[in-house]
Amino acid sequence: MLSVSDAEGIIFNLVQPLNSQQDTELVDLLFAGESLAALRADRILASEVTSQLDFPHWDNSAMDGYAVRYEDVQDCSDQKPAVLEIVEEIPAGVQPKSTIQSGQAARIFTGAVMPAGADTVVMQEKTRREENRVIIFTAPKLQEFVRKRGMYYRAGTQLVPAGIPLKASEIAVLTAVQCTQLKVFRRPRVAIFSTGDELVTPDKPLQPGQIVDSNQYALFTLIRHSGAEPIMLGIVKDKPEALKEAIAYAIAHADVVISSGGVSVGYYDYVEQILESLGGEIHVRAVATKPGKPLTVATFKNDPRPILYFGLPGNPVAALVTFWRFVQPAIKKLSGLAHGWEPVFIKAVTRQELCSGGKRETYVWGQLYVKNGVYEFQPAGGLQNSGNLINLAQTNGLAVLPVGTTLIPAGEEVQVLQVGS
Ligand code: AMP
Numbered sequence: 001m002l003s004v005s006d007a008e009g010i011i012f013n014l015v016q017p018l019n020s021q022q023d024t025e026l027v028d029l030l031f032a033g034e035s036l037a038a039l040r041a042d043r044i045l046a047s048e049v050t051s052q053l054d055f056p057h058w059d060n061s062a063m064d065g066y067a068v069r070y071e072d073v074q075d076c077s078d079q080k081p082a083v084l085e086i087v088e089e090i091p092a093g094v095q096p097k098s099t100i101q102s103g104q105a106a107r108i109f110t111g112a113v114m115p116a117g118a119d120t121v122v123m124q125e126k127t128r129r130e131e132n133r134v135i136i137f138t139a140p141k142l143q144e145f146v147r148k149r150g151m152y153y154r155a156g157t158q159l160v161p162a163g164i165p166l167k168a169s170e171i172a173v174l175t176a177v178q179c180t181q182l183k184v185f186r187r188p189r190v191a192i193f194s195t196g197d198e199l200v201t202p203d204k205p206l207q208p209g210q211i212v213d214s215n216q217y218a219l220f221t222l223i224r225h226s227g228a229e230p231i232m233l234g235i236v237k238d239k240p241e242a243l244k245e246a247i248a249y250a251i252a253h254a255d256v257v258i259s260s261g262g263v264s265v266g267y268y269d270y271v272e273q274i275l276e277s278l279g280g281e282i283h284v285r286a287v288a289t290k291p292g293k294p295l296t297v298a299t300f301k302n303d304p305r306p307i308l309y310f311g312l313p314g315n316p317v318a319a320l321v322t323f324w325r326f327v328q329p330a331i332k333k334l335s336g337l338a339h340g341w342e343p344v345f346i347k348a349v350t351r352q353e354l355c356s357g358g359k360r361e362t363y364v365w366g367q368l369y370v371k372n373g374v375y376e377f378q379p380a381g382g383l384q385n386s387g388n389l390i391n392l393a394q395t396n397g398l399a400v401l402p403v404g405t406t407l408i409p410a411g412e413e414v415q416v417l418q419v420g421s
């Protein structure tokens, strides 16, 4: 049985990210009809975007005021104000007509293009207007309130690197530079199926001995929220032929395959044998976690990158815990994210005592929240049992009790793995 850190090292090393040349698609930036989908935050940029233009595109005013020649106003004061003739009014979006000569000024507004000849803007609060003249009482600094062309960035500057998820801030930048088509990574395809003769879909009346296949729906949601495209293959019977057929189909159609159930040591547990008969190489058979010990990880040779197979435990909480701890970071890494795919642990104060057998790394599920600026953790009430998924609702954190720790008293600090969608 592997330790969590050994298993994590093996799994994350097996992942080769999507290829930034082949595994991409072009999406529209524009807010129009279906292309709105392109603006979903979790698309990941496959190639860097550099600016085609200087920004600002031209010298413009950062204030409402008067565009002047610095030399005309540099010595002015309350006692010796400068008096300038207003030769033009320049609203934003208009090309100025005049060239400002000595003794002249232009009325100008925020964002408007600076007229030729002027190099400085005096804010209107520092002036008094008298018909077509402006009286200036305070000397500005040279080039004050002028946003010079290219002062924020020049054509050719990198604006957004590859591997970055496109959130509102990136979209704002890309829109400003008119980058209307974006090359993003395609979404990884993740096939999922459940194994077990006792499983039924949630719409069927339950016969004695049957239970609902909740794992497949939970995994479907998690995969979508991880930025991937789930392919639901349904419930597969505990029969070697049926399992073999499902796995063969899945590895032919997906980048990642996730099954749940059938990996514990039991009579009907065929999955590992079948993986090997299909040419799979098994890297992980069990990990010292609670819940979640029976985790199988295998790869199938495939060009340009191997297909990853995750056989999760059937118990509903164990399936989710192993997904959050190992599978979700792997999918995020695969999807082309340059950073931020790793699991995130947050130090929090536990509101209640946390217990563990001490032999395996134990995850206690519950709620992580901020109170008075400090992270706190409240374990889910009721039984913490890998078969009891009812108290999973609203879980957004897994408190971690390392091997050898049997108790963390209330009020003490604990590392909490951030989980959820
Ligand atoms: P297994 O890993 O197949 O031995 O299953 C362990 C436990 O999890 C059993 O009680 C199964 O009935 C239950 N189980 C297996 N698969 C699912 C599933 N897809 N949804 C909900 N419970 C499941």
Ligand code: MG
Pocket: 195, 196, 197, 261, 262, 268, 314
């Ligand atoms: Mg089973």
